[in-house]
Amino acid sequence: MKPILCLLGAALILSAVPVSPAAAQPATSPARDPFFWLGEINKATVVINTDQGLLDKAMAPRLAAGVAQVIRDGDQPGAARPATVITFEPLLIKAAGEDITLLHAGRSSQDMHATYRSAILRDKLLELAEQLNTTSTTLVGLADRHAATIVPNYTNGVAAQPNSYGHYLLGQAAGLLRDAQRIRETYARVDRSPMGTTVLNGTGWPLDRQRMAQYLGFAALVDNAYDASQISSMDQPVEVAAIVTSIALRTGNFVEDVMTQYAQSRPWILLEEGGGNTYVSSAMPQKRNPGLLNDTRSDASTALTLAMGPVMQTHNITPGMNDPKNVRQNSAMVDSGIAALKRWDRVLKALVISPERALEELNSDWTASQELADVLMLKYKLPFRDGHHFASEVVSYAKSNNIKPLDFPYEQARRIYAEVMKDSKYGQTLPMSEAEFRATLDPVAIVKNRATSGGPQPAEMQRMLKDARAQLADQSGWIQARREHISQSLAALDRDFDTLAARAPAQAGKP
Numbered sequence: 001m002k003p004i005l006c007l008l009g010a011a012l013i014l015s016a017v018p019v020s021p022a023a024a025q026p027a028t029s030p031a032r033d034p035f036f037w038l039g040e041i042n043k044a045t046v047v048i049n050t051d052q053g054l055l056d057k058a059m060a061p062r063l064a065a066g067v068a069q070v071i072r073d074g075d076q077p078g079a080a081r082p083a084t085v086i087t088f089e090p091l092l093i094k095a096a097g098e099d100i101t102l103l104h105a106g107r108s109s110q111d112m113h114a115t116y117r118s119a120i121l122r123d124k125l126l127e128l129a130e131q132l133n134t135t136s137t138t139l140v141g142l143a144d145r146h147a148a149t150i151v152p153n154y155t156n157g158v159a160a161q162p163n164s165y166g167h168y169l170l171g172q173a174a175g176l177l178r179d180a181q182r183i184r185e186t187y188a189r190v191d192r193s194p195m196g197t198t199v200l201n202g203t204g205w206p207l208d209r210q211r212m213a214q215y216l217g218f219a220a221l222v223d224n225a226y227d228a229s230q231i232s233s234m235d236q237p238v239e240v241a242a243i244v245t246s247i248a249l250r251t252g253n254f255v256e257d258v259m260t261q262y263a264q265s266r267p268w269i270l271l272e273e274g275g276g277n278t279y280v281s282s283a284m285p286q287k288r289n290p291g292l293l294n295d296t297r298s299d300a301s302t303a304l305t306l307a308m309g310p311v312m313q314t315h316n317i318t319p320g321m322n323d324p325k326n327v328r329q330n331s332a333m334v335d336s337g338i339a340a341l342k343r344w345d346r347v348l349k350a351l352v353i354s355p356e357r358a359l360e361e362l363n364s365d366w367t368a369s370q371e372l373a374d375v376l377m378l379k380y381k382l383p384f385r386d387g388h389h390f391a392s393e394v395v396s397y398a399k400s401n402n403i404k405p406l407d408f409p410y411e412q413a414r415r416i417y418a419e420v421m422k423d424s425k426y427g428q429t430l431p432m433s434e435a436e437f438r439a440t441l442d443p444v445a446i447v448k449n450r451a452t453s454g455g456p457q458p459a460e461m462q463r464m465l466k467d468a469r470a471q472l473a474d475q476s477g478w479i480q481a482r483r484e485h486i487s488q489s490l491a492a493l494d495r496d497f498d499t500l501a502a503r504a505p506a507q508a509g510k511p
Contacts, residue, residue, distance in 0.1 A: 030074075032123055034327060035081035037116035037216075038088045039071040040490065041195065043497040044215040045103045048208050050500065059099060061504035066096025067103075068501050083327070085109035106198055106205030113325075114194040114229040119216060120327055121236055122190050122486075124334040126479055129183045131338045132247065133475050135345040136176045140468045142348055143169035147461045150444050151268060151358040152367055154260070159367050162443035165353060167456035170464050175250050177468070180475050182243050187482070190236050193218035194228035200320070201225050215493040217486035230320035237310035237330045244337035248303035251340045255297045255347065262290055268358035269351060277350045292350060296343040303336040362443040363406055366395045375440050380431045390420045405441045410434040 030036055046064045049055040055063070070091045074081045082088045086109065092100045147166035152159040193213035196203070202225040209221055222228040261267035271277040271290050278288040310330065313323040324330075362368070372394065373387030393416045398408055417430040432440065439445055450457040454464070 031081075032120065033081060034083035034113075034116045034120070035074050035088070037119050038082075038085065038112065039067065039074070040216060040493065041112055041115060041212075042067045042092070042103055043071075044212050044493055045107070047215070047493070047496045047500055048211050049103070049105065052206070052208060054105060054205065054207075055102060059102075061500055061502075063096050063100050063103065064497060064501035065504040066092055066100050068497075069095040085112050106196065106203035106207045108198045108229075110199045110229040110320075111194045111197045114197075114233045115216065117233060117325055117327060117330075118190050118192065118194065118218075118236065121240060121330060121334075122187065124331055125183055125187050125190060125240065126482055128243070128247075128334050128338055128341075129180060129187075129475065129479050131341045131345075132176060132180055132183065133472055133479065135341045135348070136173050136180070136468075137472050138345050138348045139169050139173040139176065140465065140472065142351070143167075143173065143468075144465050146353060147458070147465070149353060149355045149358065150362065150447055151353075151355075152362050152365070154257075157260075159361070159365050161367050161370065162362050162446055164447055164456035164461065165358070166461060166465075167447075170461075170468060172250070172254060173468055176247070177471050177475075179243060179246050179250070180471075182246070184475075184478060186236075186239050186243060188219070189232075189239070191218055191482075192220045192222045192232070194222045194232070197222065197225035197228040200228075200230050215489060215496075217489035219485070234314050234319070234321075234324050237324050237333070238314055240330070241307040241310045241333060244303050244307040244333055247337045248300040248307065248340055251300040251303075251344045252297055254344065255293050255300070258347070258351070259290065259293055259297075262293075266357060268354050268361055271347070271350045272352050275350070277346075292343070292347055296340065296347055299336070299340040299343045303333070303340045306333040306336045309333060359443065364404055366398060366405055368405060368441045368443050368446055369395050371440050371446050372437075375436075376431070382426055382431075386421065386424060386426065390417050393420055406438070408441075410437055413437055 043064070046055065046060055046067060050057055050060040070088070073079055073091070073095075082091065089101065089104070092103075143166040145166070146169065147164055149165040150162050151165045151168070153161055153163040153168060193209065193216060195212045195216070196207040196209035213219075213221055222232055258269060258271075261269045271292055273288060277292045278290055306329075310324045310333070317323055369391045370388075372391040373384055376382040376387035376390070377384045394408065394413060397403070397412060397416060398405070403409075413432075414430045418428040421428045430437070447456050448458065450460075452460075454460060
């Protein structure tokens with residue numbers, strides 16, 4: 001597909017993705033959109049510049065009243081909420097006169113827009129982190145319930161070894177926990193204030209950048225003034241897109257693993273019917289199509305498509321260009337990752353696993369055959385390659401004669417061992433008794449007897465479940481702490497700004 005068609009496709013998908021800029025806010029709060037942050041920046045500017053003596057203290061209350069009036073007007077139902085400095089400033093002038101442009105000392109749309117982009121992306125990252133934690137919590141809970149459920153695991157699309165389904169799910173959760181780490185690392189880079197850097201090399205005005213950052217809830221400053229709006233503003237959506245990409249890939253991988261079972265006549269894992277999980281074919285009454293899986297895969301594909309947007313738009317442009325900085329598009333990209341995680345959470349809650357059918361499938365194939373080689377080496381010191389050769393010949397004979405593991409004749413095992421080892425110094429007699437031979441092929445025993453750190457054996461499962469829950473709790477605490485920091489910072493700004501604005505005489509906001 002040509003690039004222009006790719007971008008057109010992304011645009012069409014974007015138009016179908018709901019954007020919820022205030023998703024993390026209470027329903028009664030104004031949306032933390034560009035208008036909101038332009039208002040907060042202007043509020044902080046009045047307070048800080050007045051305290052620094054950069055703004056006439058006698059004039060400041062009237063200008064504060066003008067800023068407050070613009071914000072109140074924009075918060076009315078259906079009111080316009082301008083998203084750029086050049087469309088916001090005329091409202092300030094109308095409310096308080098030309099004097100209010102004194103607030104623009106040392107400022108530019110470059111640093112102001114870069115600041116609200118970072119603030120909005122910061123909120124979106126916390127929304128993404130919260131849903132990631134929710135889905136991961138569901139994964140870990142399901143893993144706990146199926147810690148002792150033994151199922152086939154697959155490599156290269158072929159049944160490979162028996163495993164605990166809970167162990168498999170904890171592996172999936174481990175991947176999502178790495179994505180949670182990536183969110184925290186990215187958040188630290190996004191949570192830096194560009195304000196006070198003007199266009200790209202600062203200003204002659206001695207602005208208090210640190211206090212501005214504190215009022216807006218940022219943890220640090222973007223140190224280099226050129227980096228602030230020319231480089232980091234382009235980096236941020238690309239870095240977040242990488243996280244969305246990772247989440248979408250994991251979602252799709254999991255869905256396809258479940259979908260593989262739907263191609264079988266007797267799957268050991270299905271979706272619970274009803275509730276929009278499955279639907280009946282219009283022509284074939286026996287079919288129960290996995291609609292929820294299809295929708296989840298589609299959500300993941302949409303997220304991947306939108307995540308390519310910032311990468312393509314940042315490609316082959318000079319520093320600072322606006323192409324990858326669109327707030328609506330970048331918010332929609334994050335929302336698409338959230339949507340995929342929400343749908344994955346639904347899938348996890350709808351899964352119906354049959355331990356009996358899974359064990360039947362294990363015992364109908366030779367996924368336990370590697371254990372023969374391992375036990376012969378561990379207990380009887382037989383070189384692994386010799387044991388592997390013996391096990392491989394057992395499997396070949398069994399498949400040629402349609403023999404299942406539990407039915408394999410012990411005498412045939414002895415015969416095959418003697419043939420394989422006829423020229424070996426280790427002897428031609430199979431050292432395993434019949435009971436040991438059969439126990440070695442038991443999938444449940446194999447999983448239970450694993451000794452590897454991080455394996456599916458009960459003790460390790462309990463340890464990993466405990467660790468996963470601790471990480472989820474830590475992540476939840478981190479999300480809450482970040483939100484509280486922003487809320488407390490904005491509340492401090494409100495208190496100081498309201499105190500200043502209250503000094504204005506009646507009608508002082510009018511020019």
